[in-house]
Amino acid sequence: MTRRPPAFVVALGVVAAGLLVLPLVALAQRAPWRDLGAILASGPVLDALWLSLATATAAAAVCVVLGVPLAWVLARMRGRGATVARALVALPMVLPPVVGGAALLFALGRRGVVGDWLADQFGIVLVFSPAAVVLAQAFVAMPFLVLSVEAALRSVDPRYEDAAATLGAGRWVTFVRVTLPMVLPSLATGAVLAWARALGEFGATITFAGNLRGRTQTMPLAVFLALEHDREAAIALSLLLIAVAFVVLVALRDRWLLTSGRH
Amino acid sequence: MTRAAPALAALVVLVGGAACCGSGSGPALRVSAASSLTAALTEIADAYERETGVHVVLDSAGSQTLATRIVEGAPVHVFASADADPVDAVVASGLARGPGEVFAANTLAIAVPLGNPAGIRSLADFARSGASLGLCARQVPCGRAARRALDRAGVDASVDTEELDVRALVTKVEAGELDAAVVYRSDIVGARGHLGHVAIADDDNVRVQHVIVALRGGGAEADAFVDFVRSPRAARILRTVGFDVS
Numbered sequence: 001m002t003r004r005p006p007a008f009v010v011a012l013g014v015v016a017a018g019l020l021v022l023p024l025v026a027l028a029q030r031a032p033w034r035d036l037g038a039i040l041a042s043g044p045v046l047d048a049l050w051l052s053l054a055t056a057t058a059a060a061a062v063c064v065v066l067g068v069p070l071a072w073v074l075a076r077m078r079g080r081g082a083t084v085a086r087a088l089v090a091l092p093m094v095l096p097p098v099v100g101g102a103a104l105l106f107a108l109g110r111r112g113v114v115g116d117w118l119a120d121q122f123g124i125v126l127v128f129s130p131a132a133v134v135l136a137q138a139f140v141a142m143p144f145l146v147l148s149v150e151a152a153l154r155s156v157d158p159r160y161e162d163a164a165a166t167l168g169a170g171r172w173v174t175f176v177r178v179t180l181p182m183v184l185p186s187l188a189t190g191a192v193l194a195w196a197r198a199l200g201e202f203g204a205t206i207t208f209a210g211n212l213r214g215r216t217q218t219m220p221l222a223v224f225l226a227l228e229h230d231r232e233a234a235i236a237l238s239l240l241l242i243a244v245a246f247v248v249l250v251a252l253r254d255r256w257l258l259t260s261g262r263h
Numbered sequence: 264m265t266r267a268a269p270a271l272a273a274l275v276v277l278v279g280g281a282a283c284c285g286s287g288s289g290p291a292l293r294v295s296a297a298s299s300l301t302a303a304l305t306e307i308a309d310a311y312e313r314e315t316g317v318h319v320v321l322d323s324a325g326s327q328t329l330a331t332r333i334v335e336g337a338p339v340h341v342f343a344s345a346d347a348d349p350v351d352a353v354v355a356s357g358l359a360r361g362p363g364e365v366f367a368a369n370t371l372a373i374a375v376p377l378g379n380p381a382g383i384r385s386l387a388d389f390a391r392s393g394a395s396l397g398l399c400a401r402q403v404p405c406g407r408a409a410r411r412a413l414d415r416a417g418v419d420a421s422v423d424t425e426e427l428d429v430r431a432l433v434t435k436v437e438a439g440e441l442d443a444a445v446v447y448r449s450d451i452v453g454a455r456g457h458l459g460h461v462a463i464a465d466d467d468n469v470r471v472q473h474v475i476v477a478l479r480g481g482g483a484e485a486d487a488f489v490d491f492v493r494s495p496r497a498a499r500i501l502r503t504v505g506f507d508v509s
Binding site for chain 2: 105125127128206207209211212216225228229
């Protein structure tokens with residue numbers, strides 16, 4: 001068997017794993033294990049956890065509903081335009097989230113280009129609302145889904161779609177019945193990544209949605225504030241967030257990615 | 264914690280080192296300033312640099328955040344805090360060269376966007392539900408002070424956001440996203456005409472004392488900067504941007 005990677009690759013891999021895991025171990029080491037239950041059972045913590053789970057799930061749903069069509073369009077684009085469009089879609093990944101939040105304010109704030117109109121026409125004010133949290137999260141999380149799905153769509157052998165078309169299927173039916181099932185593992189991966197990114201979102205949320213308990217104060221915001229005055233509570237909150245995400249990621253991976261992702 | 268500490272310290276030094284060496288030559292004096300003090304201390308640091316040739320590098324965040332970083336070993340030489348509590352934490356951990364010194368005071372005021380679109384007149388308006396209102400979070404000094412003032416005024420505030428530091432709060436008023444926020448008077452003066460000002464009644468208002476302290480890592484250089492910040496020259500700068508200096 002020559003499938004095992006060479007020693008230096010394993011060594012670098014171990015370093016990478018250490019870089020990712022060591023801070024988490026240090027966090028666990030400082031955790032107030034004895035008081036953990038009391039800290040986590042408090043009202044503000046449960047409010048923040050519930051809000052985080054609800055908004056991150058909503059954001060992931062927004063990413064799927066809007067991101068799959070975008071990925072489909074991108075995957076069928078050709079030439080220079082496609083390269084530029086792809087780069088634009090990836091930009092929120094490199095943009096500092098705080099700047100993303102400010103950009104959302106300029107667009108959707110009360111005095112923003114679109115926000116002004118929304119308030120005038122419909123009386124809708126997004127800023128400082130749970131909807132603003134979802135939008136901020138979707139803004140930073142969408143590229144993870146789009147890029148993942150788009151790459152998968154481009155790698156689908158066009159002969160399957162041609163065959164479906166030959167048999168009389170329209171574009172929509174071909175996509176839903178033939179193409180989509182083939183990219184489902186990538187869609188699931190993208191959705192999970194988007195959900196995880198949304199769950200940890202901080203900068204865009206605080207800038208665009210503000211911070212109010214039970215309304216816009218997600219777990220990362222609660223952790224940041226706790227860090228200011230009560231270190232142990234901050235660590236306890238972080239551990240809870242990590243544990244919840246870990247359980248969900250492991251469960252999803254078993255159910256979706258591992259079984260359907262391997263050929 | 265003991266085993267992780269050296270690695271953490273090394274990381275802080277690496278990151279700090281990478282951040283420090285962009286400009287100037289020679290060692291720089293590293294000053295951490297509360298976000299409410301940043302503008303004034305930038306001017307003071309410029310004056311200090313012109314006078315002594317010592318390069319000052321300022322970084323700014325909420326006072327509590329800065330105190331946490333310092334206690335965790337951030338290589339900072341001087342700490343200027345919006346109130347005494349964060350300095351007490353730093354002094355208690357044995358990292359200060361002496362007790363904190365008050366160098367300026369502030370009072371609170373209500374910041375509104377230009378033209379005061381929501382017609383805010385006093386703290387009592389913070390109980391209104393129609394307007395978009397903000398405070399600092401109660402964990403940071405401006406939030407503590409604002410709540411003391413609201414208590415004195417007997418106002419049960421209903422706000423839309425509790426921002427993590429006063430700069431973020433001021434920015435949201437300037438942008439017109441908030442109709443009013445309780446901030447320091449110096450924040451409104453420092454905004455140089457971009458913010459409207461609604462006074463808080465003297466009986467309700469709260470006086471906040473800003474505290475500066477030289478840190479162990481800074482040596483005599485840090486003491487010299489602290490002395491400069493407490494000098495008549497710095498006092499003039501502080502007064503022009505709305506601080507009280509006795």
